[in-house]
Amino acid sequence: MICAWRGSIEDIIWPQHEPEGPIELPLELWAFNSDPNNKEDLVLNLDRCTIKFSKFVYSHEIPLWSIVGPAFQVFSSNITTCQFLKEFSALEMNSPVVILLQVTDCERVDHIALYASKDIDNLLDNRIDDEATEDTGLNKLKLFARPLNFAIEQDILKQEDEARNQARIKLEKAAAQKADKENMIKQVVLAALRLRGINRTNPDFKLLFHTAYKSTLCSIRKLKTSDITVDIAREKVEAILNIIE
Incomplete structure (x- = not known):
């Protein structure tokens, strides 16, 4: 050089x-x-x-x-x-x-x-x-x-580290939101099944639960909004359970 x-x-x-x-x-x-x-x-x-x-x-x-x-x-x-x-x-x-x-x-x-x-x-x-x-x-x-290219290199590395940290935070936040949403849907499905008198001792519980949960999750993913409330999840679960029954 x-x-x-x-x-x-x-x-x-x-x-x-x-x-x-x-x-x-x-x-x-x-x-x-x-x-x-x-x-x-x-x-x-x-x-x-x-x-x-x-x-x-x-x-x-x-x-x-x-x-x-x-x-x-x-x-x-x-x-x-x-x-x-x-x-x-x-x-x-x-x-x-x-x-x-x-x-x-x-x-x-x-x-x-x-x-x-x-x-x-x-x-x-x-x-x-x-x-x-x-x-x-x-x-x-x-x-x-x-020389200056060393300082520039360090600045680029710092920017890359910050970008990686931001990406990691974004992924962690998305994963947490996804986990919260999935957990919320599970709880809504369980509540809806209990209201129908279906608990874990019921031989059809696992099939009904997984069918309702997966179908609700799939239906919610098709929605254009990411703000999924309990009311929306309950509405989807009830509609799916009515179809199953």
């Missing part, structure tokens, strides 16, 4: 498809301030924040900077974009790689391109010294390994 950061850490643009060439960031949104007398520090100024990194490779003559460490690569000096892409494509991507490439004419910044391997989630998690993060600001760089 190749990502571009425009203006601030929060503004990350993820292409739907991996582009063939580099993603260039507009100069007005990015600027590097470096001190030739301090070759270990580099201040990266973005729109709404300033992060100071140490352990940078700095050279006044070589227009490339990169963090020293197993996750990063430094390319040769005076490299062009085409040469960079050629060397980048020839790399053995055994470990995640991020390159901050500053193309310059000595003092003037032309553009900055950022390249990341596909394993972005694990990019920096295990490759930055935790003891150095508090003072140098490298902990903020870890935000790069958890």
Whole structure:
């Protein structure tokens, strides 16, 4: 995955498809301030924040900077974009790689391109010294390994969980309503049979009960309303029992 950061850490643009060439960031949104007398520090100024990194490779003559460490690569000096892409494509991507490439004419910044391997989630998690993060600001760089698509993914998962919970509640409510309705019909059938002097000791009780219950339930399901009252159920049961008798 190749990502571009425009203006601030929060503004990350993820292409739907991996582009063939580099993603260039507009100069007005990015600027590097470096001190030739301090070759270990580099201040990266973005729109709404300033992060100071140490352990940078700095050279006044070589227009490339990169963090020293197993996750990063430094390319040769005076490299062009085409040469960079050629060397980048020839790399053995055994470990995640991020390159901050500053193309310059000595003092003037032309553009900055950022390249990341596909394993972005694990990019920096295990490759930055935790003891150095508090003072140098490298902990903020870890935000790069958890870009916006991670937050979007979490939001989607949360929405899916909420949708599943709503569906579950709806199903449980429907099941409870169905159970209440079926139980109510059973009680109406039992009451109607008792009024006719038919109780559980009657040899025809089971046949009459199940016939009246199933027929009433089937008849009620055909009704367009879901609001089934005891009076409606009693009316249906009586009509069915009259037919049976």
